[in-house]
Amino acid sequence: MLKAVFRLTAALAVTTLVASAAAAAEFTVEPVTVTEMKAVFGRVESRIVVPARARIGGVVEDVRVGEGDNVAKGDTIAVIVDDKIALELKAADARLEALNSQLANARTELDRAQQLRTSGSGTQARLDQATMQFDVATNQVAAAIAEKAVVEQRAKEGEVLAPATGRVLTVPVTLGSVVMAGENVARIAPGPYYLRLSLPERHAAEIVEGAEVQVGERDLVRGAGELPAVSTGRISKVYPEIADGRVIADVEIESVGDYFVNERTLVSIPVGKRAALVVPPEAVKTVHGVDYVRIATADGEMDVVVVLGEIVRDNDAERIEVLSGLRAGDRVVLP
Incomplete structure (x- = not known):
C-alpha cells in the first residue's frame, strides 16, 4: 500500500513538471515594432583634402610618392629645379x-x-x-x-613638402613636366574619413542625426547560412538641402580609416518603423525546403507552413519575422 502511494505521488510530480515545462515552452505571437532598414551604398570621403603646391616654377626633376602612399607632414613629395x-x-x-x-x-x-x-x-x-x-x-x-x-x-x-600627414590621392605631375608656382603637385587626404550617403527624397523625414546604421565590411564573402559581418556607425549629419531628388547624410564609423577614398561600401540605414510578427529561431523547422512552426490549439498541436522574412532584434533577443502563416495571439510550441 505504501509503495502504491509513493508511485502515485511520483507520477503526479512528474506530470506537474511536464505540464510546467510545456507551459514554459510556449511563445505567444504578438506584433512588435521593427525598424525598417534600407540598403544603400556609402562613399568614403575625407573631411579635409590638402593640396601640396609648388612654391617655385620650374621642371619636375624627381617625384618621390605615388597615389595611395602614406606620407608624414614635412616629407619631400617632389623636387622642382629652376x-x-x-x-x-x-x-x-x-x-x-x-x-x-x-x-x-x-x-x-x-x-x-x-x-x-x-x-x-x-x-x-x-x-x-x-x-x-x-x-x-x-x-x-x-x-x-x-x-x-x-x-x-x-x-x-624647389622641394615640395607634404602639408599634412595622410594618404596621397593624386599626383598630377610627371618627371620632366613644367609647373608654375602655386600649381598642385599632389593632393593629400589627412582625414578624418566618413561615409557619405545619397538617399531618395521620400526618406528625408525618417533620417535623423544620431541614428545607428550598419556598415558592411570590405570584400564581404557570405557562406551558406552565415550572416553578413557588419560594423556599427551613426548618422553624424543630415544636410538640409535636397538636390536632384536626393538627400545627403554623413555616417561616422571608427574602422573606415583603411578604406580608399571614394570607395563604396554597403550601408543599412533606418528609414522607418513597422509592425511585424516574430518567433524565436528555434521554433522554425525546415523540411525539404519548407519552413514549419508548431502551434498549440484547442484540439492539440499542429504544424503550420510559414513564410519567413529577415532576422530582427526584439529586446536584445534574436527573432525571425514571419510574413505569413501566423496570427497575433497564436501560441508557438518551442522544442
Whole structure:
C-alpha cells in the first residue's frame, strides 16, 4: 500500500513538471515594432583634402610618392629645379666677392688714415672720409650676403613638402613636366574619413542625426547560412538641402580609416518603423525546403507552413519575422 502511494505521488510530480515545462515552452505571437532598414551604398570621403603646391616654377626633376602612399607632414613629395636659380647664385657669389675686395681696400685706407692722423701728418677730414667708405663697404657686403640667402632659400623651395600627414590621392605631375608656382603637385587626404550617403527624397523625414546604421565590411564573402559581418556607425549629419531628388547624410564609423577614398561600401540605414510578427529561431523547422512552426490549439498541436522574412532584434533577443502563416495571439510550441 505504501509503495502504491509513493508511485502515485511520483507520477503526479512528474506530470506537474511536464505540464510546467510545456507551459514554459510556449511563445505567444504578438506584433512588435521593427525598424525598417534600407540598403544603400556609402562613399568614403575625407573631411579635409590638402593640396601640396609648388612654391617655385620650374621642371619636375624627381617625384618621390605615388597615389595611395602614406606620407608624414614635412616629407619631400617632389623636387622642382629652376636653372635660373643656379645662375643667380653664381651672380650673387661674384658680386659678394667684388664687394669683399672693396671692403678690404676700404679697411686698408682706414688704417692708413688713422696712422697719418696719429702722426700728425693727416687731416681729420681724410680720416672721416675713410671711415665712411669703410662703413658703406661693410653694409654693401651685408646686403649682398642677404640677397644670396634669398636666392638659396628659393633653391630650397624647389622641394615640395607634404602639408599634412595622410594618404596621397593624386599626383598630377610627371618627371620632366613644367609647373608654375602655386600649381598642385599632389593632393593629400589627412582625414578624418566618413561615409557619405545619397538617399531618395521620400526618406528625408525618417533620417535623423544620431541614428545607428550598419556598415558592411570590405570584400564581404557570405557562406551558406552565415550572416553578413557588419560594423556599427551613426548618422553624424543630415544636410538640409535636397538636390536632384536626393538627400545627403554623413555616417561616422571608427574602422573606415583603411578604406580608399571614394570607395563604396554597403550601408543599412533606418528609414522607418513597422509592425511585424516574430518567433524565436528555434521554433522554425525546415523540411525539404519548407519552413514549419508548431502551434498549440484547442484540439492539440499542429504544424503550420510559414513564410519567413529577415532576422530582427526584439529586446536584445534574436527573432525571425514571419510574413505569413501566423496570427497575433497564436501560441508557438518551442522544442
